[in-house]
Amino acid sequence: MAAHPKTQSTRIVLASRPERVPTSENFRTEMVDLPEVAEGHVLLRTVYLSLDPYMRGRMSTAPSYAAHVELGDVMVGGTVGQVLESRHPDVTEGDYVLAGAGWQSHAVVHGSQVRRLGPSAAPLSTALGVLGMPGFTAYSGLLKIGRPQPGETVVVAAATGPVGSAVGQIARLKGARAVGIAGGPEKCRALLEDFGFDAAVDHRDPDFARQLAGAVPDGIDVYFENVAGHVADAVLPLLNLYARIPVCGLVAQYNGSDLDGRDRLPGFLSQILTKSLTIRGFIQSEFAPEMYEDFLTEATGWVQDGTLRYREDIVDGLENAPEAFAGMLQGKNFGKLIIRVAPER
Amino acid sequence: MAAHPKTQSTRIVLASRPERVPTSENFRTEMVDLPEVAEGHVLLRTVYLSLDPYMRGRMSTAPSYAAHVELGDVMVGGTVGQVLESRHPDVTEGDYVLAGAGWQSHAVVHGSQVRRLGPSAAPLSTALGVLGMPGFTAYSGLLKIGRPQPGETVVVAAATGPVGSAVGQIARLKGARAVGIAGGPEKCRALLEDFGFDAAVDHRDPDFARQLAGAVPDGIDVYFENVAGHVADAVLPLLNLYARIPVCGLVAQYNGSDLDGRDRLPGFLSQILTKSLTIRGFIQSEFAPEMYEDFLTEATGWVQDGTLRYREDIVDGLENAPEAFAGMLQGKNFGKLIIRVAPER
Known part of the structure; x- marks a missing residue:
């Protein structure tokens, strides 16, 4: 395993809680040092970040089905990333994986919390949309x-x-x-x-x-x-x-x-x-244990044969995530909103 | 089949639609001639009349799961009655039956719309409560x-x-x-x-x-x-x-x-x-076709062995139905509200 040159990550944290539609004041961009890649963990560079309505709920302290994001913490979010370094036996450097790395350019996560994406099934970004959580x-x-x-x-x-x-x-x-x-x-x-x-x-x-x-x-x-x-x-x-x-x-x-x-x-x-x-x-x-595998099999087939169509609204640059997110909550986007944080290759 | 002396019924009709809790002004008592007992029909004398919250809905024209009562029509309701005359092969004079004869002392209904009540299972009135629709x-x-x-x-x-x-x-x-x-x-x-x-x-x-x-x-x-x-x-x-x-x-x-x-x-x-x-x-x-028979068997057993207890609030006299009904809607009664229209025997 070669030492990697990357030691810092750009990330967007929650700066304050919005009252209605979030604005840029509710977010803050930071550069932080990446932690060591401990045994069992992997270092990812984020390629795609998913923006979804549920994130609005995480910005508030109102009771919800999931914990809210603390002030100063990185915003949560599903991601597709590439493995830069792996200290987990099931994950290989160069793999593309589905993860929940949040609004940041790089992340160190445990290898058990990523899912490898097959190379040929469908475009990588679909793992965040039609073949992912929304689908x-x-x-x-x-x-x-x-x-x-x-x-x-x-x-x-x-x-x-x-x-x-x-x-x-x-x-x-x-x-x-x-x-x-x-x-x-x-x-x-x-x-x-x-x-x-x-x-x-x-x-x-x-x-x-x-x-x-x-x-x-x-x-x-x-x-x-x-x-x-x-x-x-x-x-x-x-x-x-x-x-x-x-x-x-x-x-x-x-x-x-x-x-x-x-x-x-x-x-x-x-x-x-x-x-x-x-x-x-x-x-x-709730339904993932009983039907997620069936979904992946069935929906991948539908996507591949064109039966299940999808539309993506891909915005370049992590720095544009706050504005794109606010626009989505107001119905301004059209299709699955995804931030392209970095090129696929 | 002996000719029966009864030719008139006392009934309570809807006189006007209530805005909130019904009052005596919303009802009117009438004496009407009973129709001939046509082939297939039976003449019943009402013993018990059930008063239930759903009847409030029938007094209004607001959309509901059931048709409303028209002004001048007899108020609907479940009843236990005794057969005075039968021109239906499955119904015998003297039988006690469950019917939907409404707020009236006597009624002619089709024999297929009554259900015979066994003599020994439980008190007759329970067919309107714990062993009936509410149960x-x-x-x-x-x-x-x-x-x-x-x-x-x-x-x-x-x-x-x-x-x-x-x-x-x-x-x-x-x-x-x-x-x-x-x-x-x-x-x-x-x-x-x-x-x-x-x-x-x-x-x-x-x-x-x-x-x-x-x-x-x-x-x-x-x-x-x-x-x-x-x-x-x-x-x-x-x-x-x-x-x-x-x-x-x-x-x-x-x-x-x-x-x-x-x-x-x-x-x-x-x-x-x-x-x-x-x-x-x-x-x-909705669930009657699939589970009503199971209910009757199971619940009758529970009532007979004392496992399933019930309380009835029996008010004497059809003329007291309007006041008792209004009281029920305000939580004044205690137990299943039933009007004893006539003695059992």
Whole structure:
């Protein structure tokens, strides 16, 4: 093992907690010395960093399913990296691996916490999107909770996003009708033309609620909830008896909601009761032990034969992560948002 | 078949729609001529009339899982009656049957819509309570949706009611810990002494939320929702990861909720997401095809050997149904509310 010349890492830490949409003031860039690569550990250079809505939750101290990031700590995040040095028997120098190295250019992590990425299966970046956590969120939530039956109608919001676009396409693969909700005519066109949804509805249109109703003549059997906000308000009245609502994200709420002083909970509970609805929150990790391998096998095949399409929004440079992240929370990106921290080779 | 002397029925019809708690002005008593007993039909004299919270929903035109009662129509309701005349081959004069004859002293119904009650199984009135719809609501919702595991904690509100008291007792039969919520010290005492709950909490106590927290040191795994209102607000923060919430009734909401101008939906959705909760509305009829016979067998055994206890609040006289019904919606009764319309024999 050759000594490596790299001894420092550029990293972005949490400087302060945002109240609504994070700004550049909430982050701080630092140069830090890398620790020694201890026995069992590996040194990675980050190639791709995934930016995902859940990170907004980690910036707050509000109760969540995962610990928040402490002030001064590096921001968390999934990464694809290359192994520069390995002191773990299962990891080889030069390997590309999936890791959770966070918002930094280099990291030393334990070798058991990386997963080797095969060279030919699909582009490396897909390990953070359609073949990674977002894709598995779509696959597991839709199949385990949504359980779409042939001929049923599945509605998903943020439908051009990495989770939403996979939800719609997998729903169609299972014989259901897929209706996507997205912001703006360009995204709606992509839903129909690129992702093959049966219908697309623009939630920015003032006539949104009526258009959504028109797009689901047989009602909604599965609503994949990854947005909340006023989208859900329009969906609720259209749900069918025994409809299922997998809840995997509440982007609109992360930044505070547009309250109008009305308590919507009684109406929501009435819908649950009168329509015998199932609402089920989930984090994809719950289903990983039982279905992650199946997902990888099945979804890799779909990606390779073009059945499951995906779109990536790759931004160059770690220094651009804060702005890109804030834009994503406001719906400005289009496709899976990934930071290219360094070239693949 | 002897001609029967009875040609008229006393009935209570819906006179106007209530805004909140129904009053006597919303009902009207009438005498009507009974129709001929046509081929296939039976004439019943009502012995017991069941009064249940769902009837409040039928008085409104708000969307519901069942059609509302039209103005001038007889109020719906489950009944135990005796057959005065039968023109159906499976029904015999003198039989006691379960029917849905509504708020009236006599009714002509089709013979296929009554179920014969065995003479010795349990008191006739239990067919409207612990061995009827409320008991099956508890049994099916708890076992199919709540799925309590040994050692888990089950919380139920309106716990001295016919559904709640069965929920707690069946939870204990399945090895779970049962915590009941009720209004007032007398009902709380009954939960512990009569129904064998592990703990009871008085929701009228100003210190309710803290007391509830103290009664569930390991958190809540199943919350059987049949009340809504401020009870649910106190329960939500105590729910464990993967907790299940069967929703079968929203009594507090039927009469309008005590809004404080806060939108509680975002907080509710956050709880669903961060704790991977399952919320599932249901009506017992959904599960009847697959488990009603099992319920009858199992629950009748429990009632006969004293394992499953029940309490009935029997009010004499059909004319007292409106006042008793309004009182039930305000939590004034104690046990399954039943109107004795006529003596058993």
